[in-house]
Amino acid sequence: MKKADVPQDETCFAATNMKEVVYAVGEDGNYEKALSSGWNAKAIALQESLDLIDEQVALTIQKIKAGELSPIAYYMEVQRMDVAILASYVGFWQWRVKRHLKAKSFGTLNTKILGKYAEVFEISIQELKTPSI
Amino acid sequence: MKINFEHKQSAHCENGVVSNLLNYNELKVSEPMVFGIASGVFFVYIPFIKLNLAPLFSFRPMPGFIFSRVSKRLGFKIKRLKFTDKVKAQQQLDKELVKNNPVGLQVGVYNLTYFPDEYRFHFNAHNLVVYGKEGDTYLISDPVMPEVTTLTAKELEKVRFAKGPMAPKGHIYYPTQLSEHIDLKKAIIKGIKQSCNQMLAPVPLVGYRGIHFVAKKIRKWPEKIGVKKTNHYLGQLVRMQEEIGTGGGGFRFIFAAFLQEAAVILENPKLETLSKEMTVIGDQWRDFAIDASRLYKNRSKETDAYTKIADKLDTIANAEKLFFLKLKQSIK
Numbered sequence: 001m002k003k004a005d006v007p008q009d010e011t012c013f014a015a016t017n018m019k020e021v022v023y024a025v026g027e028d029g030n031y032e033k034a035l036s037s038g039w040n041a042k043a044i045a046l047q048e049s050l051d052l053i054d055e056q057v058a059l060t061i062q063k064i065k066a067g068e069l070s071p072i073a074y075y076m077e078v079q080r081m082d083v084a085i086l087a088s089y090v091g092f093w094q095w096r097v098k099r100h101l102k103a104k105s106f107g108t109l110n111t112k113i114l115g116k117y118a119e120v121f122e123i124s125i126q127e128l129k130t131p132s133i
Numbered sequence: 134m135k136i137n138f139e140h141k142q143s144a145h146c147e148n149g150v151v152s153n154l155l156n157y158n159e160l161k162v163s164e165p166m167v168f169g170i171a172s173g174v175f176f177v178y179i180p181f182i183k184l185n186l187a188p189l190f191s192f193r194p195m196p197g198f199i200f201s202r203v204s205k206r207l208g209f210k211i212k213r214l215k216f217t218d219k220v221k222a223q224q225q226l227d228k229e230l231v232k233n234n235p236v237g238l239q240v241g242v243y244n245l246t247y248f249p250d251e252y253r254f255h256f257n258a259h260n261l262v263v264y265g266k267e268g269d270t271y272l273i274s275d276p277v278m279p280e281v282t283t284l285t286a287k288e289l290e291k292v293r294f295a296k297g298p299m300a301p302k303g304h305i306y307y308p309t310q311l312s313e314h315i316d317l318k319k320a321i322i323k324g325i326k327q328s329c330n331q332m333l334a335p336v337p338l339v340g341y342r343g344i345h346f347v348a349k350k351i352r353k354w355p356e357k358i359g360v361k362k363t364n365h366y367l368g369q370l371v372r373m374q375e376e377i378g379t380g381g382g383g384f385r386f387i388f389a390a391f392l393q394e395a396a397v398i399l400e401n402p403k404l405e406t407l408s409k410e411m412t413v414i415g416d417q418w419r420d421f422a423i424d425a426s427r428l429y430k431n432r433s434k435e436t437d438a439y440t441k442i443a444d445k446l447d448t449i450a451n452a453e454k455l456f457f458l459k460l461k462q463s464i465k
Contacts, residue, residue, distance in 0.1 A: 001386060001416055012251040019279055021144045023165065023386040025412060031165070031390035033144075035279075041419075041426040042375035046251055048368040048429055049185055080243065085255050085297035 001025065003034050011038025012046070053080060061133045070106030071131040072097075075121045089120045135265035138235045140274040140281045144380030144387060147199045148173070149276025150237045150260040157235055158311055160207070169391030170206050170320045171199040172327035174384055176453075178343045185254070187369035190347070192383035194331075196239075196258030196299065200306065202327075206320035208312040215302040219290055222303035226263060226271075229307065235264040235274075239304035241295020247275070247282045252376075257299040263289075277378060321395045322464055328388070329461040332453060341457070344450035351443040363439065364429035371422045382415030389415060403463040410456055417449050 003024040013019060019035040026032045057077045063069040076086050087097040099105045100117075111125060118128045138157055143149030143164045148171075152164045168174075172194070179189040193199075204211045216222035229236045241257040242248060265272035270283045284292070293303045332340040347370070354363040373379070380387040389411035396404035424442050 001381060001412070001419065012249045016247070016249050018249060020277065021142050022381040023144060023390045024381075031386070031393050031408075033142075036381075039375065041422045042371060044426040044430050045368040045371040045375070045422075048365065049372065050251065052186065052365060080254055081297075088296040088300065 003027070003032065006034045006036050007039035007041075008037045009040045009043065011040070011043040013038045053077065064103070064131075064133065067103050070101055070103045071128055071133075072106065072117055073101045074131050074133060075117075075123070075128070076101075079121060086120070090116045092116075134230060135267065135272060136230070136233055136235050138262065138264035138274060140262075140264075141276070142279050143276040145173075145193075145378040145384070146260040146276050147196065148387070150262055151200050151203055153262060153274065153276060154235065154237055154308055155203075158308055160209075160311055160315065162207075163394065165387050165390035166321075166394055167199065167203055168384070168387045169328075169395060170324040171202040172324050172331060173199055174328050174388040175331055176340055176343045176383070178338045178347050180338075185369065187366045190370045190373045192374060192379055200237075202324075203320075204308065206323050207315055207317075209308050210310045211306055212309050213304065213306045215304050217302070219294055219303070222293060222305070223286065223290065226305060227266065229305070230263065230266055234307055235262050236305050236307045237262055238289075238293060239301035239306075240289075240292035241297070241301060242292075243295060244288065244291045245275075246284070246288055247278065255295070255297050257295050257297055257301055318399055321399060325395070325460060325464050329457045332457040333461070341450045341454040344446055344453065348443040348446035348450065351439055351446065355439050367425045367442075368429055371425050374418060375422055382418035385411055385415030385418055399464075401463065407456065407460055407463060410459075414449065414452050414456060417445070417452065421445050421449065 001022070001024045003026045006022055006024050014037070019037050021033050022036050023031050024034045057074065060069055060073050060077055064071060064074055076082070081089070083094050083097050083101075087094045090097065100109065100113075114125050114128055118125045121128065139153065141149070141153055141156070141164075143152060145164070145168070148164045148167045152162055152167045155162050155167075162170075175192060175194050177191045179191070182189040200211060214225060216225070226236065226238075238261055239257070240259050240261060241255065242259045243253050243255045245253065245259070261273055261275040263271050264274050264281075269286050271286065271289050273282050273284050275282060293301055295301060334340045334342070336342065337346055351363070351367070354366065374383040375381065389408045392404045392408035392411060396402060396408065421442065424445060428438055428442065
């Protein structure tokens with residue numbers, strides 16, 4: 001890649017005024033560092049993965065409203081976690097977290113366990129029980 | 134207290150931390166040099182590890198390998214500590230800072246407040262340098278950021294004790310005992326040799342064979358797992374190839390920059406020619422990323438399009454095979 005071809009597309013970097021370093025060939029044929037404000041090709045890829053999360057969250061909300069899943073599933077996905085990550089944050093086995101994702105077992109949880117989830121998600125127990133979805 | 138530490142923005146966090154820490158300790162090595170000596174150029178496809186609902190593709194060795202290989206090849210030691218106790222982790226950090234010793238930390242990305250929101254995933258192998266403390270605030274040199282930044286003690290604790298795969302556990306590291314006589318030439322040759330070996334490795338999922346393997350999969354995916362999933366997998370491949378920390382084209386441009394530096398140090402003009410060839414391969418990777426992104430943006434239904442980009446990937450794999458065979462010859 002020539003230095004003149006370093007992509008300067010407008011991406012999510014714009015909000016924080018960030019630029020990233022790439023290595024490119026300068027006019028004298030030698031490699032040098034260049035700054036890029038982002039590249040559409042990869043911004044699209046990134047957006048695609050974020051859209052997938054949103055889609056997943058929308059599906060989960062439906063299932064919570066239908067009484068299948070618990071609000072823990074919603075907060076987990078909004079914070080871009082999966083069961084393995086959430087389990088290591090709350091310090092439970094994965095099978096236990098999986099069970100807590102079901103609406104049925106969520107209702108039986110005591111405040112101590114609910115408190116642990118609330119702490120990880122940085123919300124109150126009240127918010128955990130009644131998410132604004 | 135503030136250590137007089139020079140922050141240089143780099144393309145990849147681990148190279149950058151290593152290069153900046155070594156520069157502070159009066160060993161001047163550029164980012165591409167660190168990358169090359171550590172044999173950072175790589176490809177691996179790991180279908181059985183899923184990351185964000187897609188298989189893992191990687192253009193780099195395991196996190197941590199770069200520093201260990203550089204230390205081995207340049208002959209210095211690294212002190213590494215991990216903690217279970219958060220208080221002890223902070224005490225150790227403060228102790229080093231008082232000694233005027235900037236240290237590297239492994240951290241999780243998700244809670245890094247200064248990162249753009251789009252990049253905040255639960256990825257736990259990011260690296261940064263702490264070079265001072267003022268009151269309750271730590272001075273941070275994050276190599277992928279343009280400028281130095283800060284984190285409060287609480288924020289820093291949170292990222293140092295992020296959980297999940299590859300949890301950092303407060304991991305702190307810094308170079309010790311730099312040797313007086315550094316044989317840069319030997320280190321470079323070692324780095325090049327290992328690069329060739331790993332890219333030409335006789336196993337199906339690694340190196341140029343790994344790229345062929347993925348190309349073969351791309352031909353089958355649309356029928357087997359559906360267009361939607363295929364597009365997501367391709368998106369993952371492009372993100373791994375071009376996200377912050379790859380320097381573009383899956384590290385190929387950094388490797389080309391390394392070869393150019395190496396050509397001068399080893400007085401081997403063949404490496405200069407090979408550097409140019411690597412640049413061409415890097416450009417091919419970028420072309421591939423453009424085509425792939427078009428594919429999932431337009432949600433094209435024709436399977437023909439997938440065959441076409443698979444062909445492109447095969448071309449790249451062949452080019453890399455030839456390239457690393459030549460590279461192997463050139464340093465004999």
